[in-house]
Amino acid sequence: MTTSHQGNPSQRKGALPAVLVLEDGRVFRGRAYGAVGTTFGEAVFSTGMTGYQETLTDPSYHRQVVVMTAPHVGNTGVNDEDPESSRIWVAGYVVRDPARTPSNWRSRRSLDEELERQGVVGISGVDTRALTRHLRERGAMRVGIFSGATLPEEAAMLEQVRQAPEMAGADLSAEVATKETYVVPAVGEKKYTVAAIDLGIKGMTPHRMAERGIEVHVLPATATVEDVYAVNPDGVFFSNGPGDPSTADHPVAVMREVLERKTPLFGICFGNQILGRALGFGTYKLKYGHRGINQPVQDRTTGKVEVTAHNHGFAVDAPLDGPADTPYGRVEVSHVCLNDDVVEGLRLLDRPAFSVQYHPEAAAGPHDAAYLFDRFVSLMEGQRA
Incomplete structure (x- = not known):
């Protein structure tokens, strides 16, 4: 479940705040990445150092917010040959250090631009190592990403996360x-x-x-x-x-x-x-x-x-x-x-x-x-x- 607001990219990138809220109350703060808005899903982590485009377009990630354990993501941009399906399926995307400029001969646009184009809300600047360790200890759980110029109070964000559907019992x-x-x-x-x-x-x-x-x-x-x-x-x-x-x-x-x-x-x-x-x-x-x-x-x-x-x-x-x-x-x-x-x-x-x-x-x-x-x-x- 995602709501996004495109806004002005030059104003948005690296400037607008974003907050990640887990259902157990743990909060991580960062910057908006991709589309700006609100999204909910199950927080999971992926340990791959490459293949992020295939991960994003894998339908198995439907309704999941993917945390990338590799610190640098987006280095090779996005091309039109590698998607595994016709669209991005992840509910949200969490990265530590997004690439400032993609560099690959097949790249057509940046990962940030592609996430924004498809309305996928993400967050960058997060300590993904700490977040991954937390998920390993506590288990996968519901999560929300909130980004924009003005954000709700933490208690209100947490309540929205806890009202989101769980993955157990989901027929997708x-x-x-x-x-x-x-x-x-x-x-x-x-x-x-x-x-x-x-x-x-x-x-x-x-x-x-x-x-x-x-x-x-x-x-x-x-x-x-x-x-x-x-x-x-x-x-x-x-x-x-x-x-x-x-x-x-x-x-x-x-x-x-x-x-x-x-x-x-x-x-x-x-x-x-x-x-x-x-x-x-x-x-x-x-x-x-x-x-x-x-x-x-x-x-x-x-x-x-x-x-x-x-x-x-x-x-x-x-x-x-x-x-x-x-x-x-x-x-x-x-x-x-x-x-x-x-x-x-x-x-x-x-x-x-x-x-x-x-x-x-x-x-x-x-x-x-x-x-x-x-x-x-x-x-x-x-x-x-």
Whole structure:
């Protein structure tokens, strides 16, 4: 929820005050950055030192105010090639030292200008290290950013923050998903057809599949089983997305039908949580989540450790010690986060289905987990054989 007032940029930049208020009463003061106005969301932090444009345009950040732990943000400006979707999705943006002048051969405008153009309220000059430590200790929580020439009293701002909706219980995937089906053609020879359920899909995901000869039919989050199989898919994909997976009853029901038909299935992030629920496991909210491009994950099937990109505040509650029985056969935890043992992947042993909690399509990187798209291709090859 954001209200913005464009104002005079020369007057606004570095001059107008801004205040960040957390729901527990902690206050940080800084300067207006991006659009001027008021915004609310869930305060989370991202540990990436690069890729801020991809972060901003990731639909999974819908209704979240992102705190950048890297101190210098905006150095390479904003280009027209790297967005992961058609717009910025973050509810607000918090940085310490924004770049004064962007420097990159692809830059078309500054990050400040892009935030202002899209009405995204931000704050700069904040001690983001102290804010991040606070969120690590207290957990992700509701937050408001207020900027302008005149601001309400702190007590009034805090009351507005506490009236904002919480992320727990939020059903958001349909708000960010496509309304109409569209097709991303295969690059080169078409080998397979995949039905991709858009729960907040990033643009790089169908591109990674297209590179492997897959024609991707991207369907709305509300797609039915009949819609899925109308494209005659060789495989079905469930994407990343925002919100609480405990609310996603419709995608869970669709996935169970896919599992019943034993169609090759791959899920990423929210899709991993959907698979967990479809198999009968619960989900839970992490204290402060995993966000950034430097998270260590072990692939337990190979023992290999990958540096991966994450953006999730919820996780699957599945047993780490050996295969578990489900209505669709045995399942094992295939990947685990080495920081905190959070489940980062699931693999069915008796049906062609698997998922990961992180982002193997990651742009601007890392690309350690790109092989997972090849695993999906192998499942479809095996099913044909």
